Amino acid sequence: MPTTAEPDVVIVGGGHNALVAAAYLAQAGRRVVVLEARDELGGAVAGARLFPGVDARVSRFSYLVSLLPDQVVADLGLDLELRSRRVASYTPIPYGDLLVGDGEEATRRSFTALTGDPAAYEAWTGFYARVAELAAVVAPTLTEPLPRAADLRARVPADVWRDLVERPVGEVLERTFSDDTVRGVVLTDALIGTFARADDASLVQNRCFLYHLVGNGTGEWRVPVGGMGRVADELVRAARHAGADLRTGTVVTRITPLLGGGAEVTLADGSRLGAPIVLLGCAPAVAARLLGEGTVPADEPEGSQLKVNLLLRRLPRLRSGVDPATAFAGTLHLGQGYARLDEAYAEAAAGVLPDPLPSEVYCHTLTDPSILGEDLRAGGHQTLTLFGVHAPARLFRDDPDGMRDRARDAALRALQAVLAEPLEDCLATDAEGRPCVEVVTPVDLEADLRMPGGHIFHGDLAWPWLADGTEPRTPAEAWGVATAHPGVLRCGSGAVRGGAVSGLGGQNAAMAVLAGA
Structure with missing residues (x-):
């Protein structure tokens, strides 16, 4: 009561x-x-039915659970109920692709085919084994009084603490991985929700990286049913x-x-x-x-992300020929190579919206179709969530509506570049015949949720x-x-x-x- x-x-x-x-x-x-x-x-x-007359309850602002x-x-x-995704990530690029998940052997073959280096997969698994050593020590302390840094440092290998806590994360990525795509896929976890470079001396990117990979000791991002x-x-x-x-x-x-x-x-x-x-x-x-x-x-904090929510009649085909049910099952990385992420940061810092916008996409309904009404499920409809990085609030202040449209186009261009057919042909429409696309910029987030600067963490972690x-x-x-x-x-x-x-x-x-x- x-x-x-x-x-x-x-x-x-x-x-x-x-x-x-x-x-x-x-x-x-x-x-x-x-x-x-x-x-x-x-x-x-909170969830919401974003599109008039459409029985789909979408996670409007956030989308996965890890921490x-x-x-x-x-x-x-x-x-x-939090479900695991069958595929961790898929990254299509003009000269190949990288599939992480869907079985160890498939992942190993993908690394070798992309990089030409039979040891590339071992470098990947070895790196994340080191991250797991830090996560296993930190995660149990999150629901206890704050531990002392010295106590945690003593329980973690010295090189792991140095590379992930004391030095910019870009240094260990460049030392561990030779391939630009692989470096970029790893780096994205250091950038979601913050505006920084891999070598930022503030280490804000390192803190973001830790939070993305420490949840429950595994760092797995799961789908809430x-x-x-x-x-x-x-x-x-x-x-x-x-x-x-x-x-x-x-x-x-x-x-x-x-x-x-x-x-x-x-x-x-x-x-x-x-x-x-x-x-x-x-x-x-x-x-x-x-x-x-x-x-x-x-x-004042400043958010730096763009979120686009879409409802599709069906998933689009990809240029690579990979089954869309595989490509969209995990995180689909778009334009997130290591060099491109740095270039996009420089563009945004100079007041220019990166176009195409480095983004990642995931399909909730491949893992959990329950957010759709019975008719939509029967018809094969799917949701897509696109999350763009390096889109700071400062770019949207003077012309929120016009820049929202430009950011939407820049994000969807990044997606369209890997598709074998027009995205428009796959979009569902609402009761008034409008495409089911919603765009949320940092200034929208600020207005809707009273988050200054649209910063999803309320400030630097x-x-x-x-x-x-x-x-x-x-x-x-x-x-x-x-x-x-x-x-x-x-x-x-x-x-x-x-x-x-x-x-x-x-x-x-x-x-x-x-x-x-």
């Missing part, structure tokens, strides 16, 4: 992390109120079942920290709600404005551990969710271990509260 007494915890924002925190705390007997400005819960994880810990799923009793909307639905159910009061259409206009800890939250209708604990599920830049702290332009010499003084600091105000904690992607669809920000915040914050 919803809470009726004064809350113990107020959570600002109703995204997946906020729902995780609400469920944990309500299960522990806390009176929890969640305040979400939008009319639906789940944030970037959500099995422990969180079990603790909250979430009824989720029912789409990402199923993840949101289950979190809403778990939080409500535990007794959390989830309020939508509730806009927070100010957060005023209280001298004794906690804060008073002011709503758009003028009402106020105070609690000894206030959790911030919103982005840090949004929280700073609500707290009256403000931000300077240099502190942090290393998921304590820096050497750091000594936490409170449970909030020990869990990586502290702010400058006692009783006001981060619980979203702005937490130290926030970012991606993980629930870690919410779980970490809940554990800090239960430990005394």
Whole structure:
């Protein structure tokens, strides 16, 4: 039942992390109120029927699950099925292709045919075995208080720590792989959601790479049956079942920290709600404005991705002749060679949209057709999700609509270049006869979800551990969710271990509260 007494915890924002925190705390007997400005819960994880008159529930913003810990799923009793994809990735290029998955021998043959080097496959498996050594050490710590960097370093081979944590990831890629395509396929995991080069001295690309490959110790990206909307639905159910009061259409206009800890939250209708604990599920830049702290332009995050959602009557044929059911089953890499990714970064940094846009595509419905209505399934319809990189928000500020169209065309050109037939011939249409294509730019994400700059991680990712010499003084600091105000904690992607669809920000915040914050 919803809470009726004064809350113990107020959570600002109703995204997946906020729902995780609400469920944990309500299960522990806390009176929890969640305040979400939008009319639906789940944030970037929510599903939607995007195309009028079309029975397809698409994961509009996010699309795969890797970082959500099995422990969180079990603790909250979430009824989720996450399926493995038959193929990891397929990369068509003019002089060959690279197929990863569909059996070890097929993958080995593909590496040898592409590179001409019989040892290329061993270099690939050896590299990811080294990554797995780091993932196996880091993953179990994500649902515990932050470990110390020195403790983790002592448990990982020195060369692995150096190559993945201390030096730009581009160095180890160039040393390990000689083929441009192979280097690029590996590098993409360091770029999704960030705007950087392989050799960026800030190592933001290394942190992104770690988060993409550490989930549950394997780094496998799995398909949620029912789409990402199923993840949101289950979190809403778990939080409500535990007794959390989830309020939508509730806009927070100010957060005023209280001298004794906690804060008073002011709503758009003028009402106020105070609690000894206030959790911030919103982005840090949004929280700073609500707290009256403000931000300077240099502190504002900037997203750098384009998402295109498509519904097709059937999958298109490829120039390579590979079965579309194989090519689209995993991640289809488009224009993501190592040199091209660097070139595209330089173009975007200079204010020019890369065209064709380096992108990757995946088909949810080959693994899970349940997001389609019965008639669409019977008719052979399929969804495609295209995710373009190096499309920073700055490119869309002056002309959002015009640049959205240009970005759509640049992304679809990258796809069309590998197809043996016009993509238009395969597109489904909605009830009004329009092609089923939706484009989401960083500025669209900013407007729809209140994510500053459209940054999907709410800002640059942090290393998921304590820096050497750091000594936490409170449970909030020990869990990586502290702010400058006692009783006001981060619980979203702005937490130290926030970012991606993980629930870690919410779980970490809940554990800090239960430990005394």
